[in-house]
Amino acid sequence: MAKPVSIEVWNPNGKYRVISTKAMPGTRWIRLLTDHDCRVEICTQKQTILSVEDIVALIGDKCDGVIGQLTEDWGEVLFSALSKAGGKAFSNMAVGYNNVDVNAATKYGVSVGNTPGVLTETTAELAASLSLAAARRIVEADEFMRAGLYDGWLPHLFVGNLLKGQTVGVIGAGRIGSAYARMMIEGFKMNLIYYDLYQATRLEKFVTGYGEFLKSNGELPVSWKRASSMEEVLREADVVRNLCLSISLHPILDKTTYHLINKNSLAKMKKEAILVNCSRGPVVDEVALVEHLKENPMFRVGLDVFEDEPYMKPGLADMKNAVVVPHIASASKWTREGMAALAALNVLGKIKGYPVWANPNNIDPFVNENSPPPAACPSIVNAKALGLTSSKL
Ligand SMILES: NC(=O)C1=CN([C@@H]2O[C@H](COP(=O)(O)OP(=O)(O)OC[C@H]3O[C@@H](n4cnc5c(N)ncnc54)[C@H](O)[C@@H]3O)[C@@H](O)[C@H]2O)C=CC1
Ligand SMILES: O=C(O)C(=O)CO
Numbered sequence: 001m002a003k004p005v006s007i008e009v010w011n012p013n014g015k016y017r018v019i020s021t022k023a024m025p026g027t028r029w030i031r032l033l034t035d036h037d038c039r040v041e042i043c044t045q046k047q048t049i050l051s052v053e054d055i056v057a058l059i060g061d062k063c064d065g066v067i068g069q070l071t072e073d074w075g076e077v078l079f080s081a082l083s084k085a086g087g088k089a090f091s092n093m094a095v096g097y098n099n100v101d102v103n104a105a106t107k108y109g110v111s112v113g114n115t116p117g118v119l120t121e122t123t124a125e126l127a128a129s130l131s132l133a134a135a136r137r138i139v140e141a142d143e144f145m146r147a148g149l150y151d152g153w154l155p156h157l158f159v160g161n162l163l164k165g166q167t168v169g170v171i172g173a174g175r176i177g178s179a180y181a182r183m184m185i186e187g188f189k190m191n192l193i194y195y196d197l198y199q200a201t202r203l204e205k206f207v208t209g210y211g212e213f214l215k216s217n218g219e220l221p222v223s224w225k226r227a228s229s230m231e232e233v234l235r236e237a238d239v240v241r242n243l244c245l246s247i248s249l250h251p252i253l254d255k256t257t258y259h260l261i262n263k264n265s266l267a268k269m270k271k272e273a274i275l276v277n278c279s280r281g282p283v284v285d286e287v288a289l290v291e292h293l294k295e296n297p298m299f300r301v302g303l304d305v306f307e308d309e310p311y312m313k314p315g316l317a318d319m320k321n322a323v324v325v326p327h328i329a330s331a332s333k334w335t336r337e338g339m340a341a342l343a344a345l346n347v348l349g350k351i352k353g354y355p356v357w358a359n360p361n362n363i364d365p366f367v368n369e370n371s372p373p374p375a376a377c378p379s380i381v382n383a384k385a386l387g388l389t390s391s392k393l
Helices: 028-034 052-059 076-084 102-107 120-135 138-146 175-188 201-216 230-240 263-268 286-295 333-352
Strands: 007-010 016-020 038-043 065-068 089-092 111-113 167-171 191-195 224-226 244-249 274-277 300-303 322-324
Touching: 007 028, 016 333, 028 038, 028 333, 038 052, 052 065, 052 076, 065 333, 076 102, 089 333, 102 111, 111 333, 120 138, 120 175, 120 244, 120 274, 120 300, 120 322, 120 333, 167 175, 167 230, 175 191, 175 201, 175 244, 191 201, 191 230, 201 224, 230 263, 263 286
Parallel strands: 016 038, 016 065, 065 089, 089 111, 167 191, 167 244, 191 224, 244 274, 274 300, 300 322
Antiparallel strands: 007 038
8 A cells, every 4th residue: 555645735626636746836837727627736745756656646536637747657557547537637747758658548548748849948048058068168167166276377277169160960850959959050150960850941941041141241151961860960070070069969768769879879979079968868878978978088968867867877977078967958937837837738628628739839828827828738649549639729
């Protein structure tokens, strides 16, 4: 028998019982639910990562929907428990849903929501921050200063890399990868090489237009190239004798991207390159990465995500050429409140039988605090498999 799990309750007499496995930022998401006759129960348990047993206990005998977190293992056991409790709605408070067995959810008739769009720019900004921090050795320099080691300007002190005019490589040029690419191109006049399964037409058009603008200003234009494989992005540096300085990873995590960056791919990268990962930890073989960092002191990484979160592989914490932050890429107030609202609306929409929003790339109407959200589920990843109707709004 699992221990009872502590909760906080809003609108105790609400007809629909909705659980959130964590407290989430802001109160708009709670209001959106309580205004629609939901009793909201928020888990207040102290431990950061809830076990499957804890969540089964939270679900109990009657539960209409759950908002869960990316740290939780949403598979057969939980979807079966939710379905037995009468629940048909689940939403991750995240755009990534590699922690969710979508087939199991579909089997039990449970919709799986996620929170795209609202975190695109915030996540891209953190990837850009890590690129800069790694290129200019900001964390190392900060530690040096605080340790009282600075005794005067020196020509060789913390010399790093200039980004301007170099090439940025993006693996996974979807929403976040494209936003990151634009920041680096517009901000630092970098050329782009990207690899994705699909053509990033809007991104290509942007780079072409920006290149023309720079040219008309008498400046060197920027260029883009779509690589036919990830290896081509890594190799590009040697081919054009142009330093492919910074490579940022933004694909989803699935079996095609697991350990995409491994011993072999690291060996193909320039010794002075920068690698940034704001996608999911297992996209990089972290053991191989630690070895590579040891052998190549000028190779630098900026990591927001780790293979076995919350842990780092042995040796990583000691590497001066690694900047590490605890999975905070989407951590701006606006974004986190928006993610909470989208997750709540995914669950509410399914409970109410609303259709699914037709364009998950434009979720603005759901995060606008000044007007009521559309009567639709913002983003349901198994909508098609469940035969849910699409919103005409
Ligand atoms: N560190 C953090 O806090 C955050 C991490 N993420 C991660 O970023 C991921 C991407 O998010 P979005 O850009 O919104 O998703 P998206 O779906 O717009 O972009 C993902 C891109 O990856 C591409 N892709 C899929 N398989 C690939 C492969 N084998 N090789 C190369 N590209 C491949 C897809 O075609 C797509 O363009 C999420 O799935 C999530 O795991 C997202 C937000 C915050
Ligand atoms: O949304 C996601 O996928 C995250 O990793 C957290 O924002």
